[in-house]
Amino acid sequence: MEVFPFASLLAGAFLTLLCFVLFLNIFGLPANWIILGLVALWKLLLPGQGQLGVWFWAGMVAFALLGEALELGVQVVKARHYGSSSSGTFAGMVGAFVGAILLAPLFWGLGALLGALLGAWLGCYLMEVAKGRPSSEAMNAAMGAMMGRFLGTVCKCGTGAAMIALTAHHIWPDLAEPEAPAEVLGILLHALIAC
Numbered sequence: 382m383e384v385f386p387f388a389s390l391l392a393g394a395f396l397t398l399l400c401f402v403l404f405l406n407i408f409g410l411p412a413n414w415i416i417l418g419l420v421a422l423w424k425l426l427l428p429g430q431g432q433l434g435v436w437f438w439a440g441m442v443a444f445a446l447l448g449e450a451l452e453l454g455v456q457v458v459k460a461r462h463y464g465s466s467s468s469g470t471f472a473g474m475v476g477a478f479v480g481a482i483l484l485a486p487l488f489w490g491l492g493a494l495l496g497a498l499l500g501a502w503l504g505c506y507l508m509e510v511a512k513g514r515p516s517s518e519a520m521n522a523a524m525g526a527m528m529g530r531f532l533g534t535v536c537k538c539g540t541g542a543a544m545i546a547l548t549a550h551h552i553w554p555d556l557a558e559p560e561a562p563a564e565v566l567g568i569l570l571h572a573l574i575a576c
Contacts, residue, residue: 386554388430388554389553389554391427391430392430392549392552392553392554395419395423395552396545396548396549396552396553398419399416399419399420399544399545399548400545402415402416402419403416403538403541403542403545404490406448406534406537406538406541407481407490407491407493407494407497407534407538408481408482408485408490408493408497409477409478409481409482409493409497412537412541413444413445413448413449413537413540413541413544414445416445416541416544416545416548417441417442417445417544420433420441420544420548423552430552430554432551433551433552437547437551440547441544441547441548444540444541444543444544444547445540445544447540448536448537448539448540448541449537451533451536451537451540452533452534452536452537453533454533455529455532455533455536456470456473456474456501456526456529456530456532456533457470457529458529459525459526459528459529459532460473460505460522460525460526460529461525462525463521463522463524463525463526463528464518464521464522464525465505465509465522465523465525465526466508466509466512466522468508468512469505469508469509469512469519469522469523469526470505470526471508472504472505472507472508473500473501473502473504473505473508473523473526473527473529473530474501474504474526474530475500475504476500476501476502476503476504476505476507477497477498477500477501477504477526477530478497478500479496479500479504480495480496480497480498480499480500480501480503480504481493481494481496481497481500482496483496483500484496484499494534497530497534498527498530498531499527501523501526501527501529501530502523502524502526502527503523504526505519505522505523505525505526505527506519506520506522506523509522509523
């Protein structure tokens with residue numbers, strides 16, 4: 382019996398890749414859809430490994446759509462709650478995207494999150510001031526846009542993590558269960574000798 386089967390290593394490496402892809406959500410990129418595409422590629426290249434049926438794919442697409450809806454919806458609701466206009470909310474979304482790209486090189490890529498938050502605030506603030514609103518109201522609306530962007534990103538990352546967990550559940554190879562205590566002892570001895 383193999384201590385580290387190749388199928389487990391392959392599945393582990395693939396799931397690790399999906400976890401790295403999940404962080405693309407911070408940059409405002411469609412990470413959940415990339416995850417969906419990579420899982421489809423997995424199914425295409427390794428059709429025998431994993432049980433990826435119709436309900437699996439329905440769940441994956443549902444999580445990806447939910448992530449998009451939450452990201453957009455939370456940002457709009459928070460911005461509106463703090464008094465942002467439609468144009469201010471839209472400017473905050475554009476500002477978040479531009480800010481994430483501009484600050485992405487900082488802090489090993491984590492500057493993208495800071496850039497998205499600052500960009501959402503600045504975009505909304507500038508639009509509200511350009512529309513003639515007082516600075517205090519514009520700052521309040523901009524705070525809502527920034528908070529909405531942060532919470533939307535968190536929600537989208539959460540749905541992406543659920544996609545990865547669903548994938549892990551379906552592609553991880555079943556481990557053979559020992560049939561007798563002697564076999565368990567043999568596996569432990571084999572592991573001790575390997576160490």
